Amino acid sequence: MVSAPLDTIERPSAAKERLRLWIRLLRASRLIEGELRERLKRDFDSTLPRFDVLAALYRQPDGMLMSDLSRFLLVSNGNVTGIIERLVKDGLVSRAAREGDRRASIVKLTATGERRFTEMAAAHETWIEEFLGEVSLADAERLSATLKTFRSNWEDGH
Amino acid sequence: MVSAPLDTIERPSAAKERLRLWIRLLRASRLIEGELRERLKRDFDSTLPRFDVLAALYRQPDGMLMSDLSRFLLVSNGNVTGIIERLVKDGLVSRAAREGDRRASIVKLTATGERRFTEMAAAHETWIEEFLGEVSLADAERLSATLKTFRSNWEDGH
DNA sequence: GCATGAAATTTCAAGGTTGAAATATTGCAC
DNA sequence: GTGCAATATTTCAACCTTGAAATTTCATGC
Numbered sequence A, B: 001m002v003s004a005p006l007d008t009i010e011r012p013s014a015a016k017e018r019l020r021l022w023i024r025l026l027r028a029s030r031l032i033e034g035e036l037r038e039r040l041k042r043d044f045d046s047t048l049p050r051f052d053v054l055a056a057l058y059r060q061p062d063g064m065l066m067s068d069l070s071r072f073l074l075v076s077n078g079n080v081t082g083i084i085e086r087l088v089k090d091g092l093v094s095r096a097a098r099e100g101d102r103r104a105s106i107v108k109l110t111a112t113g114e115r116r117f118t119e120m121a122a123a124h125e126t127w128i129e130e131f132l133g134e135v136s137l138a139d140a141e142r143l144s145a146t147l148k149t150f151r152s153n154w155e156d157g158h
Numbered sequence C: 001g002c003a004t005g006a007a008a009t010t011t012c013a014a015g016g017t018t019g020a021a022a023t024a025t026t027g028c029a030c
Numbered sequence D: 001g002t003g004c005a006a007t008a009t010t011t012c013a014a015c016c017t018t019g020a021a022a023t024t025t026c027a028t029g030c
Helices: A015-044 A049-057 A067-075 A076-087 A111-132 A137-157 B014-044 B046-056 B066-073 B078-089 B111-132 B137-157
Strands: A093-100 A099-111 B093-097 B103-107
Touching: A015 A049, A015 A111, A015 B014, A015 B111, A015 B137, A049 A067, A049 A076, A049 A093, A049 A099, A049 A111, A067 A076, A067 A099, A076 A093, A099 A111, A099 A137, A099 B111, A111 B014, A137 B014, A137 B137, B014 B046, B046 B066, B046 B078, B046 B093, B046 B103, B046 B111, B066 B103, B078 B093, B103 B111
Parallel strands: none
Antiparallel strands: A093 A099, B093 B103
16 A cells, blocks of 8 residues: 555645635535625625626716626626616616717716615615624734635636 | 724624625635536536435434435435425435335436446546635634534524 | 627526424334 | 414526627728
């Protein structure tokens, strides 16, 4: 019988640890996402994708193109079409053709949308604090930094 | 002009840091999930939810109830019904009524399903290593531990 | 000016997701 | 044994999601 390389037996395998990390990461997001979904529905009769769109628009008072939204939110073009349709119907968002380019439409928050979003954002913050409150500041900073590095590497390679 | 409390100006606010953590966590999962989805589709003509179900069943050779699956995967009952339907149609999964209880059905991997899953799992491992390879062993361990604690706390409180 | 490719968006089919209501079956109190 | 709550699952409408094809408009080379 031949010994396996030290890496695979004696020491914790980095690959296995990263696989475990991914599984826990996914599970944590799903737990939190599920709870957020429930509460957005319960308290604001809204959804997470709608909240994401409102948050993106809130940061850009001059408005965004459909394609800006889809790039920023990491979702497909077709997806954004439907979500915006519903937000417009609800009066939270406005659409207008871009000056001199009838292909593109500029999407903005309405006054109602802005008011509504700030209410939702306030609740959102307290909910996240409720969920993650037991994570120490030090842990949050480390974790956050690791994830930021991960994302930078990702974007360099994709 | 009055000074704000030290906590909110001089020192990084723990709440803000945890909010940032959540945003990065969500973004990281979405990036990885999106890439996994594409590759599962491309290489196996499958999807992430199907892969999740196969993985759960692989760990339980004696089979699982529909409700076991829905609890374990954090998805609704109705959701599982549809996914299992398709997996059965594809021949990867079998269903049978539980002995003496015609309400419950026991779901298992077929031989084909098991073979198929091990292929997918192997690819999955190399993909995750590709995505997270730059996360050091130490960082992976810390992050993973933090997320585990988070989940334990969560489950105690819910 | 016109053709032709690029850019911005929509449409569509297939699938995933929830939560609530409906169905079917079981177990239990009496 | 009957009634009734509990259990396991399905059904359904509404929404989210993707990726590919189609549509509309713009820009550019000729």
